[in-house]
C-alpha cells in the first residue's frame with residue numbers, strides 16, 4: 275500500500291508505534307540529509323529496563339556505536355526529529371507489517387507497507403548483550419591487538435578478553451561523571467602490561483566520549499613498553515604514552531584517574547598511595563598476588579583455621595583488600611568492591627572502585643580510620659597501605 279502524509283501524519287504514525295502495547299520491533303533511520311552528519315544510521319528498538327518498557331537508540335558512527343535509552347515520549351520526539359533533520363528514509367519493522375517511509379521532504383513523506391518479515395523478539399535488554407564496543411564492527415586497536423579480524427568479528431579464542439574489555443568500559447562509563455568536565459584529562463595506568471585495557475580506555479574517552487586525554491601506561495618491562503608505544507604511534511593515538519618505570523618510584527603531581535589492574539602484591543599499594551596523594555577523583559584497582567600479609571597474620575582465635583594454607587591464603591587476600599578499602603575511605607573516598615571479570619576468566623576478579631566525592635565527609639573518614647586500625651590490630655599486621663599517612667579529606 276502506498277500513501278503520503280503531512281508531518282503530523284508522520285508524528286501520528288510514530289505515536290502509534292511507540293504506544294505501550296505497540297508492535298514495534300525496530301525502526302532504522304538511514305540516507306543522511308547531509309554528509310556532515312556524524313552518524314550514518316540510527317536504530318530505535320524497544321527494550322525492558324528495570325521492568326519498564328523503554329526505547330534504545332543506537333547511533334552508528336564511522337568508528338563507534340553509541341546508545342541512548344529513552345522513554346516512549348522521548349523516543350517519539352527523537353524519531354520525529356531524526357526524520358525532519360537528519361534522515362530521508364525510515365524502515366519500520368513491526369509484528370504485523372513492514373513500513374518504508376521515504377521522506378526527502380518530511381511534509382510529503384511516502385509510506386509503503388508490506389506484510390511483516392520479522393517476528394517479535396522477547397523484550398529483554400541483555401538478551402543479546404549490547405557491548406560498548408560491539409562484536410562485528412571493526413575497532414582499530416582490537417584488530418591490531420588480534421582480538422578482532424579485519425571485518426570486526428571477534429576471534430573466538432579471544433572472546434573472554436573481549437568481554438573483559440567491555441566490562442571494564444562499562445565500569446569506566448559508570449565513573450565517567452566523576453571526572454572533571456572542562457579540561458584535558460590526565461590518567462595513569464600503573465602496571466599496564468600489554469595494555470589491552472589502556473588502549474580500550476583511550477578509545478572510550480577519546481573516540482567514544484570525544485574528550486581530550488593524556489593517558490600514561492607505566493610498566494617495568496622494556497619490551498612491553500616498546501610494543502605498546504609502537505601500536506599507539508601506528509594508530510595515531512596521540513595522547514597515549516607508554517613509559518618504563520616502577521610504580522613505587524613514579525613522581526608526578528597530578529592525575530584525574532588512576533588505574534591499576536592486576537599489579538602484583540604491594541605494587542597496588544604504591545599505586546593507591548600515589549592516587550590519594552594526588553587527590554585523583556577516580557581510582558580503579560584490581561589487586562592481585564596479595565602475599566604481603568600472609569606471613570604476618572597472627573590471631574589466636576583464628577589460628578586453628580589458619581593452619582589450612584588455602585584458607586589463610588584467601589583470608590590474606592580479603593584482609594589486604596579490606597584494609598586498602600578502609601584506608602581509601604579514611605582518605606575521604608566512596609569505595610565499592612565490585613566484580614570485574616567472571617571467575618572462569620581469572621580468579622583475581624575483585625575491583626576496588628573509589629570515587630572522591632565533591633565534599634568528603636570527615637566524620638565518615640575518621641570512622642573508617644578507626645575501623646582500619648581495629649582490623650589491622652586484630653590480625654597484628656602492618657600492610658604497605660599503612661604508608662598512606664595523615665589524611666586529607668578536602669578536595
Ligand SMILES: C[S@@+](CC[C@H](N)C(=O)[O-])C[C@H]1O[C@@H](n2cnc3c(N)ncnc32)[C@H](O)[C@@H]1O
Pocket residue numbers: 464465466467468469470471492493494495498519520521522534535536537538541
Ligand atoms: C598481570 S600484568 C597486568 C597487565 C594489565 N594491567 C592487565 O590487567 O591486563 C601486571 C603488570 O604489572 C607490571 N608491574 C608489576 N609491578 C610493577 C611495578 N612495581 N611497577 C610497574 N609495573 C609493574 C608487570 O610488569 C606486568 O606487566
